[in-house]
Structures are given as structure tokens and as C-alpha cells.
Amino acid sequence: MRKYLTVFAIDWQNQFIYRLNFILWRLRNVLRVLMTYFLWTSIFSSQTSVFGYTREQMVAYLLLALFVNSLVASAPSNDNVGGEVSNGTLNNFLVKPIGYLRYWFTRDLSSKLLNIIFAIGEIALLYLLFRPSLYVSPSIMSILLLISAVIIYFLLGKLAISIVFWAPEQTWGLMFIVLVLMEMLTGLIFPLDLLPRWAFSALQFTPFPYLIYFPLISAIGRPVAFRFLLQSLFWVAILYYLVKKVWAKGLKTYSASGI
Amino acid sequence: MKIFKVTWRYFINSLQQNISGPTVFLMFFVSKFIRYTLFISFLYYLSSGVKLIGGYTWEQMLFFYLVFILVDTVVQMFFREVYRFRPLVISGGFDMVLAKPFPPLVRCLLGGPDYIDLGVLVILLAVVSYFTSVYIRPSFPQLLLFFLMLGNTLLVATAFHIMVLAIGILTLSVDHLIMVYRDLTALVRIPVGLFTEPVRSLITFVIPVGLMFTFPAQTLLGLLSWQIIAVSLTFGIAYLFLSLKFWSYALKQYSSASS
Structure with a gap:
């Protein structure tokens, strides 16, 4: 455990090297929220309620989506793991007494902490600009859903990236598909219960709504059935099993060809 | 003439590289197709609950989005080399570019077009043409102005990418800058008219993504004076003139520190 704490501490300091880079990354997150904000503001300019949501509820949802997204989707591992496997850097880890995926999960956590700190500042700023009626009521359920979302995102990314063992040039392609699906199906730009019932029900059979939508609505005090937490944990279990199996197979074929 | 010959060679080399990995080609094609389909479905679904979005009909919103994708795809396809500029500067590879008897700006802008989007572009051109002839039915002068504004869009996009290259020389810590540009452009997936001041002016003339993506469609719809x-x-x-000046200034500041 101590070695991972050290990794956390070192990574925390590393993040302050390219400060401008980080600020630009945060700016990107805010820009995404702005597009959605103005789209919804235009929609609400001609009516007070859309699909059961008022303007205030929608703006509050979008601001909190920025926070949840900062927590869940900030994962430098997704940008680095594929490259490290394909160029042979993975060797350095295989000969050390440290779990490679645990090492990257620790670095992701460090990145998440910094992102959350910035996200709070950004939300405060956007709150002052838009003045939505924000209501947050975190419960054990919402915290568990958030933790589960963080793990699902990490595992989903690693599962997509694991293709690097067999087809190094296709790593980014599969991850890109995951990111595209995340863009629309996680609840980042609209609450998923706006969708027709059949579409919303179908989505529950995928890991995507458990990444942002369910943790978020639980945090704003809307009732979320216990079965959704179980379904989220079910995805954690499935993905953990798959990642473990696929990485074990991948490591057997790994030949450090990039070195 | 030599510049055209060498640039053509770059284009052919990139094409050969792209077609050597048909799976990646297919993956990106599928991802982009999913992305556009999901966003169009979202707009369509919105239209079932909202008659007008900021004064625009569903057909107009869709047309704005189609023109956005068209411009975005063309710009990304030709200027893909800009995304690889930072590693070139950091590794010292840019010295080699400067040492060759070929304009470094052309090399860094057009040296590596990405034909992965070519499939999307062909489909898109067919869809935009069909949509324009069935729903918009523009007059001949409107059509001419549309192409004129498209040309202007490419001019501004070129200027934008030159600026990104110049900043890349001045400050090495920026690798998110081109992605910030992408997120800024993603803002105008919806018409710039939906934004309120001062954001509207900011994204129209200061960071002219509104001018680039919304104005051509507005011209065709007859909404622009x-x-x-x-x-x-x-x-x-x-x-464009300012960006070329800025590029010259940045080149004078280049210290080749990493080589």
C-alpha cells in the first residue's frame, strides 16, 4: 500500500509541471458544459418545462454533470497505457514489485483529486454566472455509485486498450468508440430519463448510464432504486473479470517488440 | 510548382499509410458514424417535445449540424499534421524540417493528411446535397455565396491552425491547445445565434469558430446580410495575414533547445 501512496504523491507533484496544459484541459471541460448550457437555455426560452424538467433543474443537472465527469473521466491511464505497452515501456513495470494496472489506477486517482479541486472552482464560477437552484444531498448510495462509476470507467478503458497486445496500431480506435458512446449515453449532455422509456431501459443493460447519470441523480436527492447500485456493481464485477482474463492472455503474447 | 509536387507526395504517402490499416479505418468510420447518428437522433428527439429551438426549426438545426460536420471533417482531414507538431518540436525533429528546402509551414500544416475521414466525407457530401435540394432549395446566388463563405471558413481554419503551430513553438507545455480548438468548434454544433452576449461575439470574431461553422449555413438559409x-x-x-506574421515571429523565437 505504501508504494502506491508514494506513486500518488509523486504523480500529484508531476501534475504541476505542465500547469498551462492542465488549465487548458480544464477549459475544455467547461467549454463542453457551455455548449450544452446554451442549447438548453435556447430550448427553455420558448417554454418553461421540457420533458418534465424546468430550466433550473436542467442547469443544475449540467453543472453537477461537470463535477461527476471530472471525477469519473479524468484518467491519464487511457492516454498512456496503450503507448507504454506498444513501445515496450511495460517491461520496466513487469520486473518491479508493483501491479501495472494498480499503478495506473493510483495515478488516475491523483489526477481525479486535482480535477475535482478545479471542478469545484469552475462550478462556483458558473454558479455565480447562471444562478441555478443547486440542491445536492449526497448519500451512501450516491457515494457508492460514484466509486463504482470510477472503477467501471477505469476497467472499461483498460479493456478497450488491451487490444494493444494483439494489434498495437488499433489501440486508439477501440478507445475512440468507447469515448464516442460515453459522449451521448452517459448523461453528460442531457438527463437520460428524457429518452423514451424503451431507450432508457435498453441503456441500463450497458455500463454507460452508471458512469454519470445514476451517480448524479442520486447525489441530487432523486430516488434511485437499490437495484441500480447492484447493476452498477455487477458491471464492476464483469469488467474486472474480463480485464483480468484479457490482460493475463495479453501478457502471454507480449513480446516487448517496441524496445 | 515544387511545393505542389512535394505536398502531393505527402498526400500520397499518407494515403498509403492509411490504407495499410483497413481495420483502423473501419473503426474510426464506425465511431464517427455512431457519433453523428446519436447527436442527430438527439436533435430529432428534442424536436418531438420542442417546436422551435431558439427560433430555429428542426430542419434548420439539422442543416447547421450537417454543415458543421462537413467543415470539421475537411479541416481535420487536411490539417492532421498539426496534431503531431508538439512531439516534432520536443524531439528536435523540427530542426530537420527547417533544414530542408521546403516551406516548414506547409510541411507542418499539410504534411500528413488523414484519410480516415474520407468515407464519412463522401457520405456527408451526399447527405448535405440531398438535404439542400429537398429542404433548403437555395437560389443560384445563395449557392455561390455559400461556397464563398465555405472558402472563407477554410481560410480562417488555416489561420487558426497556423496560430496553434506558432504557439506550439513559443510554449512547449501546450499539447491540449489543438484539442481546445476542437472543443471550441464543438460549441458551434448548434448555431451561434443560440449563444447570448458576450459569448456570441467572442466565438464569432475573437475566436471565430462561429464565423467558420455557422455563417456558411446561415448564408444558404438566407439568414445573413x-x-x-x-x-x-x-x-x-x-x-490569415495576422497568423502568418505570428508564425514568422514564433520561428524567430525558436531555439532548438530539445535537439
Whole structure:
């Protein structure tokens, strides 16, 4: 455990090297929220309620989506793991007494902490600009859903990236598909219960709504059935099993060809 | 003439690289197709609950989005090399570019077009043509102005990418800058008219993504006055001129520190 704490501490300091880079990354997150904000503001300019949501509820949802997204989707591992496997850097880890995926999960956590700190500042700023009626009521359920979302995102990314063992040039392609699906199906730009019932029900059979939508609505005090937490944990279990199996197979074929 | 010959060679080399990995080609094609389909479905679904979005009909919103994708795809396809510029500077590879008897700006802008989007572009051109002939039915002068504004868009996009390259030389810590540009452009997936001031002016003339992506569609829909068209064209030329000056300035500051 101590070695991972050290990794956390070192990574925390590393993040302050390219400060401008980080600020630009945060700016990107805010820009995404702005597009959605103005789209919804235009929609609400001609009516007070859309699909059961008022303007205030929608703006509050979008601001909190920025926070949840900062927590869940900030994962430098997704940008680095594929490259490290394909160029042979993975060797350095295989000969050390440290779990490679645990090492990257620790670095992701460090990145998440910094992102959350910035996200709070950004939300405060956007709150002052838009003045939505924000209501947050975190419960054990919402915290568990958030933790589960963080793990699902990490595992989903690693599962997509694991293709690097067999087809190094296709790593980014599969991850890109995951990111595209995340863009629309996680609840980042609209609450998923706006969708027709059949579409919303179908989505529950995928890991995507458990990444942002369910943790978020639980945090704003809307009732979320216990079965959704179980379904989220079910995805954690499935993905953990798959990642473990696929990485074990991948490591057997790994030949450090990039070195 | 030599510049055209060498640039053509770059284009052919990139094409050969792209077609050597058909799976990656297919993956990106599928991802982009999913992305666009999901966003169009979202807009369509919105139209079932909302008659007008900020004064625009569903067909107009869809047309804005189609023109956005068209411009975005063309720009990404030709200027893909800009995304690889930072590693070139950091590794010292840029010295080699400077040492060759070929304009470094052309090399860094057009040296590596990405044909992965070519499939999407062909489909898109067919869809935009069909949509324009069935729903918009523009007059011949409107059509001419549309192409003029598209040309202006490419001018501004070129200027934008030159600026990114120049900043890349001045400050090495920026690798998110081109992605910030991408997120800024993603803002105008919806028409710039939906934004309120001062954001609207900011994204129209200061960071001219509104001018790039919304104005051509507005011209075809007959929603843009000739005065605004004239200002846009002047702005496009001025912006390109300024970016070239900025590039020259950045080159003078280049210290080749990493080589």
C-alpha cells in the first residue's frame, strides 16, 4: 500500500509541471458544459418545462454533470497505457514489485483529486454566472455509485486498450468508440430519463448510464432504486473479470517488440 | 510548382499509410458514424417535445449540424499534421524540417493528411446535397455565396491552425491547445445565434469558430446580410495575414533547445 501512496504523491507533484496544459484541459471541460448550457437555455426560452424538467433543474443537472465527469473521466491511464505497452515501456513495470494496472489506477486517482479541486472552482464560477437552484444531498448510495462509476470507467478503458497486445496500431480506435458512446449515453449532455422509456431501459443493460447519470441523480436527492447500485456493481464485477482474463492472455503474447 | 509536387507526395504517402490499416479505418468510420447518428437522433428527439429551438426549426438545426460536420471533417482531414507538431518540436525533429528546402509551414500544416475521414466525407457530401435540394432549395446566388463563405471558413481554419503551430513553438507545455480548438468548434454544433452576449461575439470574431461553422449555413438559409458577409470575408483575410506574421515571429523565437 505504501508504494502506491508514494506513486500518488509523486504523480500529484508531476501534475504541476505542465500547469498551462492542465488549465487548458480544464477549459475544455467547461467549454463542453457551455455548449450544452446554451442549447438548453435556447430550448427553455420558448417554454418553461421540457420533458418534465424546468430550466433550473436542467442547469443544475449540467453543472453537477461537470463535477461527476471530472471525477469519473479524468484518467491519464487511457492516454498512456496503450503507448507504454506498444513501445515496450511495460517491461520496466513487469520486473518491479508493483501491479501495472494498480499503478495506473493510483495515478488516475491523483489526477481525479486535482480535477475535482478545479471542478469545484469552475462550478462556483458558473454558479455565480447562471444562478441555478443547486440542491445536492449526497448519500451512501450516491457515494457508492460514484466509486463504482470510477472503477467501471477505469476497467472499461483498460479493456478497450488491451487490444494493444494483439494489434498495437488499433489501440486508439477501440478507445475512440468507447469515448464516442460515453459522449451521448452517459448523461453528460442531457438527463437520460428524457429518452423514451424503451431507450432508457435498453441503456441500463450497458455500463454507460452508471458512469454519470445514476451517480448524479442520486447525489441530487432523486430516488434511485437499490437495484441500480447492484447493476452498477455487477458491471464492476464483469469488467474486472474480463480485464483480468484479457490482460493475463495479453501478457502471454507480449513480446516487448517496441524496445 | 515544387511545393505542389512535394505536398502531393505527402498526400500520397499518407494515403498509403492509411490504407495499410483497413481495420483502423473501419473503426474510426464506425465511431464517427455512431457519433453523428446519436447527436442527430438527439436533435430529432428534442424536436418531438420542442417546436422551435431558439427560433430555429428542426430542419434548420439539422442543416447547421450537417454543415458543421462537413467543415470539421475537411479541416481535420487536411490539417492532421498539426496534431503531431508538439512531439516534432520536443524531439528536435523540427530542426530537420527547417533544414530542408521546403516551406516548414506547409510541411507542418499539410504534411500528413488523414484519410480516415474520407468515407464519412463522401457520405456527408451526399447527405448535405440531398438535404439542400429537398429542404433548403437555395437560389443560384445563395449557392455561390455559400461556397464563398465555405472558402472563407477554410481560410480562417488555416489561420487558426497556423496560430496553434506558432504557439506550439513559443510554449512547449501546450499539447491540449489543438484539442481546445476542437472543443471550441464543438460549441458551434448548434448555431451561434443560440449563444447570448458576450459569448456570441467572442466565438464569432475573437475566436471565430462561429464565423467558420455557422455563417456558411446561415448564408444558404438566407439568414445573413451582405454586410455581415463582407465583414466576414475581410476578417478571414486579416486573420490569415495576422497568423502568418505570428508564425514568422514564433520561428524567430525558436531555439532548438530539445535537439
